[in-house]
Amino acid sequence: MLETAPQPGFTDPAIQSQAAFRAVMDAMARPGRIYKAPELITAPAPMNPVAAMIALTLVDFDTPVWLDHGLAQSEDLNRFLAFHTGAPVTSDKTEAAFAFFANPQKLGDIANFALGTDTYPDRSTTLILQVEALTNASGETLKGPGIETERRLGVAPLQPDFWQMAAANAALYPRGIDIIFCTATELACLPRSTRIKQGS
Amino acid sequence: MYVAVKGGEKAISNAHSLFAAKRRGNTDVPGLTIEQIVNQLSFAVDRVMGEGSLYDRELAAIAIRQAQGDLIEAIFLIRAYRTTLPRFGYSAPIETGEMRIDRRISATFKDLPGGQLLGPTFDYSHRLIDFALDADAEVPAPEQAETDPLASVPRVTDLLGADGMIEPDPAEESEIGDLTREPLEFPAGRDLRLQNLARGDEGFLLALGYSTQRGYARSHPFVGEIRMGAVEVSLFAEELGFEVPLGRVTVTECQMINQFKGSMKAPPQFTRGYGLVFGHSERKSMSMALVDRALRWKELGEEQTAAAQDEEFVLSHSDNIQASGFVEHLKLPHYVDFQAELDLIRTMHREHAERLNATEDDTETPREAAE
Amino acid sequence: MSLDTLSSEPPAYNFAYLDEQTKRMIRRAILKGIAIPGYQVPFASREMPMPYGWGTGGMQVTAAVIGPEDTLKVIDQGSDDTTNAVAIRRFFDRTAGVAMTTHTAEATVIQTRHRIPEEKLTDNQVLVFQVPIPEPLRFLEPRETETRKMHALSEYGLMHVKLYEDIARHGHIATSYAYPVMVEGRYVMDPSPTPKFDNPKMHKMAALQLFGAGREKRIYALPPHTEVVSLDFEDHPFSVQDWPDTACAMCGAEQVYFDEVILDDKGGRMFVCSDSDYCEARQAEGHFGAAHAHHQEAAE
Numbered sequence: 001m002l003e004t005a006p007q008p009g010f011t012d013p014a015i016q017s018q019a020a021f022r023a024v025m026d027a028m029a030r031p032g033r034i035y036k037a038p039e040l041i042t043a044p045a046p047m048n049p050v051a052a053m054i055a056l057t058l059v060d061f062d063t064p065v066w067l068d069h070g071l072a073q074s075e076d077l078n079r080f081l082a083f084h085t086g087a088p089v090t091s092d093k094t095e096a097a098f099a100f101f102a103n104p105q106k107l108g109d110i111a112n113f114a115l116g117t118d119t120y121p122d123r124s125t126t127l128i129l130q131v132e133a134l135t136n137a138s139g140e141t142l143k144g145p146g147i148e149t150e151r152r153l154g155v156a157p158l159q160p161d162f163w164q165m166a167a168a169n170a171a172l173y174p175r176g177i178d179i180i181f182c183t184a185t186e187l188a189c190l191p192r193s194t195r196i197k198q199g200s
Numbered sequence: 201m202y203v204a205v206k207g208g209e210k211a212i213s214n215a216h217s218l219f220a221a222k223r224r225g226n227t228d229v230p231g232l233t234i235e236q237i238v239n240q241l242s243f244a245v246d247r248v249m250g251e252g253s254l255y256d257r258e259l260a261a262i263a264i265r266q267a268q269g270d271l272i273e274a275i276f277l278i279r280a281y282r283t284t285l286p287r288f289g290y291s292a293p294i295e296t297g298e299m300r301i302d303r304r305i306s307a308t309f310k311d312l313p314g315g316q317l318l319g320p321t322f323d324y325s326h327r328l329i330d331f332a333l334d335a336d337a338e339v340p341a342p343e344q345a346e347t348d349p350l351a352s353v354p355r356v357t358d359l360l361g362a363d364g365m366i367e368p369d370p371a372e373e374s375e376i377g378d379l380t381r382e383p384l385e386f387p388a389g390r391d392l393r394l395q396n397l398a399r400g401d402e403g404f405l406l407a408l409g410y411s412t413q414r415g416y417a418r419s420h421p422f423v424g425e426i427r428m429g430a431v432e433v434s435l436f437a438e439e440l441g442f443e444v445p446l447g448r449v450t451v452t453e454c455q456m457i458n459q460f461k462g463s464m465k466a467p468p469q470f471t472r473g474y475g476l477v478f479g480h481s482e483r484k485s486m487s488m489a490l491v492d493r494a495l496r497w498k499e500l501g502e503e504q505t506a507a508a509q510d511e512e513f514v515l516s517h518s519d520n521i522q523a524s525g526f527v528e529h530l531k532l533p534h535y536v537d538f539q540a541e542l543d544l545i546r547t548m549h550r551e552h553a554e555r556l557n558a559t560e561d562d563t564e565t566p567r568e569a570a571e
Numbered sequence: 572m573s574l575d576t577l578s579s580e581p582p583a584y585n586f587a588y589l590d591e592q593t594k595r596m597i598r599r600a601i602l603k604g605i606a607i608p609g610y611q612v613p614f615a616s617r618e619m620p621m622p623y624g625w626g627t628g629g630m631q632v633t634a635a636v637i638g639p640e641d642t643l644k645v646i647d648q649g650s651d652d653t654t655n656a657v658a659i660r661r662f663f664d665r666t667a668g669v670a671m672t673t674h675t676a677e678a679t680v681i682q683t684r685h686r687i688p689e690e691k692l693t694d695n696q697v698l699v700f701q702v703p704i705p706e707p708l709r710f711l712e713p714r715e716t717e718t719r720k721m722h723a724l725s726e727y728g729l730m731h732v733k734l735y736e737d738i739a740r741h742g743h744i745a746t747s748y749a750y751p752v753m754v755e756g757r758y759v760m761d762p763s764p765t766p767k768f769d770n771p772k773m774h775k776m777a778a779l780q781l782f783g784a785g786r787e788k789r790i791y792a793l794p795p796h797t798e799v800v801s802l803d804f805e806d807h808p809f810s811v812q813d814w815p816d817t818a819c820a821m822c823g824a825e826q827v828y829f830d831e832v833i834l835d836d837k838g839g840r841m842f843v844c845s846d847s848d849y850c851e852a853r854q855a856e857g858h859f860g861a862a863h864a865h866h867q868e869a870a871e
Contacts, residue, residue, distance in 0.1 A: 014587070028606060058602075145797040209652070383614060522624075
């Protein structure tokens with residue numbers, strides 16, 4: 001392979017991006033529920049396949065993208081995203097429509113991203129966090145729209161104060177960020193509307 | 201006898217084939233060619249290109265033929281096609297000062313650099329039906345003055361601007377918006393207002409423009425200049441680093457000059473209203489310029505008194521595709537909502553009658569007592 | 572415009588008609604709508620090959636959501652066979668080629684105009700509403716700049732005043748369809764012009780509900796199990812239409828939403844299910860109403 005040729009994207013964009021979107025939509029509509037992601041593409045390290053699938057499905061030249069240190073360092077990845085999405089990469093967190101993290105233990109303060117406004121709460125950043133493990137058997141207790149009674153969600157690894165930040169984010173509702181967690185094969189969502197009951 | 205509504209699919213098919221036959225009409229009469237429409241119905245073509253916001257004469261002509269001459273329907277066909285086209289980029293602003301002019305008139309100066317050029321126009325013609333036109337009579341070749349295609353014809357507003365008699369063209373600081381890619385938000389900048397008006401319904405803008413002349417937000421307009429002709433369109437190619445010419449389009453530009461006595465915000469001077477449309481359409485470009493000027497009340501510190509100044513009202517109702525769709529959707533079944541209303545009205549009707557009876561009983565009782 | 576030209580003539584259109592860039596834009600809006608239930612997300616609605624006001628919003632949402640694995644049902648006024656339902660179904664048949672059904676239980680995506688099916692929807696279904704005027708406050712305040720502020724501040728006094736004026740004048744709330752709801756205690760939302768009979772079905776529905784308003788360029792959503800409460804007052808609680816002692820003339824169903832059918836010019840009328848699939852399924856199960864016998868005879 002030529003050094004300059006980026007890794008391939010979707011082979012059938014209309015069909016594959018639909019399958020990917022459906023997984024994300026279903027997950028966003030049922031916060032905390034873990035969904036198996038369709039196996040569609042691989043991406044240059046350190047981006048995992050599910051995060052890459054989300055990028056190619058939702059990101060384009062209308063959506064500035066913010067990358068964490070590990071992702072930003074990868075030239076292959078930058079080329080991959082530029083080629084397949086055309087999205088401008090930004091270092092301004094408040095300008096980002098999507099922010100991708102390869103290292104969920106180094107998130108900083110998530111409230112530094114765009115939180116939307118009272119009149120346009122939709123003008124906010126969506127965070128995509130690559131994690132190692134997701135479980136519904138333990139973890140935080142989630143309540144709210146999309147959850148019939150309660151749902152447990154465990155995510156690892158994460159920055160230690162993550163759930164405090166997430167609770168503070170939920171308190172901003174209807175402003176706030178939405179979060180998609182993804183392992184190499186699965187995903188789960190934490191929209192701003194989800195209330196978090198900590199400790200368990 | 202009630203038969204459950206069935207067979208919608210077949211009925212629709214039949215309706216469409218009936219419609220196709222109606223479009224073609226009597227097959228003993230030759231079918232219309234695209235060339236005929238492009239050449240002989242050029243104003244219709246121009247309107248469809250303008251409000252369809254897609255510059256393609258042949259496509260507009262095809263749409264007019266398909267729509268049986270219903271121009272709003274033809275505009276709809278163009279819009280629905282346009283929306284599927286991929287975007288390669290945004291062209292550089294056209295320079296109307298370098299237009300290859302076919303027609304140029306000013307109502308404010310008898311003579312001016314570049315001169316008055318009547319060009320092709322309905323104006324000053326007697327509106328008498330020309331029965332001879334029915335035949336395919338030969339048209340004598342028109343006489344045309346020699347013009348220097350390279351001579352620059354400065355815009356009247358630039359001439360006035362040099363004296364400071366007219367406000368400078370308000371600068372657009374932010375990136376130029378595109379309401380076909382981002383939903384319109386209020387208040388809208390002038391860029392989006394002008395885009396909306398350029399795509400807006402000619403009849404709607406004509407009525408609004410007319411209303412300003414009759415005193416609903418009067419703006420003392422003068423036609424500084426109307427010019428019509430071909431301008432070059434070019435695209436800045438990022439990868440090449442220079443502008444690439446794409447071709448020429450014909451546009452009509454109207455610069456209205458409006459007397460203005462000054463306000464807390466702006467000194468006494470002439471102000472501007474601007475109209476620009478694809479093809480040859482003076483009525484539309486003039487209406488657009490009048491409405492543009494009316495919509496500028498806030499920046500000039502004027503009072504808002506009339507419909508033509510009301511941005512949300514004007515911009516939300518100017519699009520004839522949205523308007524005709526929503527008006528005509530009333531033809532769709534509304535059985536369910538109507539049933540809900542029927543039920544409600546029946547209840548209220550009954551309650552009304554009961555109340556009426558109750559009061560009648562009240563008034564009858566004392567009468568009986570008196571008897 | 573004939574839909575027949577869509578599939579048969581070049582240029583070929585993308586799967587489900589919309590280009591991928593447009594789908595991405597709509598999909599992003601849908602996700603925001605789901606994350607903020609009841610909030611109207613502005614989106615750059617496209618001209619569709621059907622007129623504005625005829626379901627272009629619902630069609631754009633369906634086109635962005637639907638895939639080859641899906642089974643689509645399209646209803647208008649509760650029926651699968653009304654003209655608009657047929658036209659929209661044909662559009663997706665030609666442009667997406669997905670499986671079609673009239674059976675509510677078989678559908679994974681249901682696009683609807685003005686009704687929610689009588690049959691309870693499930694977790695693996697998506698209900699897409701066509702919305703003409705998404706702003707519940709629009710008829711009280713025509714300006715978007717004002718209504719957007721009211722939503723931002725949760726300032727819904729105007730709506731309560733309007734409903735209370737109804738009560739003062741008529742003794743009850745005089746809104747029979749598009750009856751406003753409060754979503755998760757935060758946003759007042761227009762349920763689209765469904766009869767208020769259907770409002771309770773929205774509350775904690777197991778299916779995802781998506782709303783598309785094409786002409787007005789808004790998308791909004793209700794995730795499954797979202798709290799949806801019809802606005803009312805303690806002394807005037809919300810109630811739905813009911814037809815006491817009325818059963819469907821075809822299938823005998825009670826406690827459903829009815830279409831009233833005028834039989835003659837002497838005041839003769841009967842009531843039949845508005846939900847045509849529900850009615851047919853009941854008849855297939857052997858439930859019959861008063862008119863069914865006549866109907867059978869006439870058909871023979």
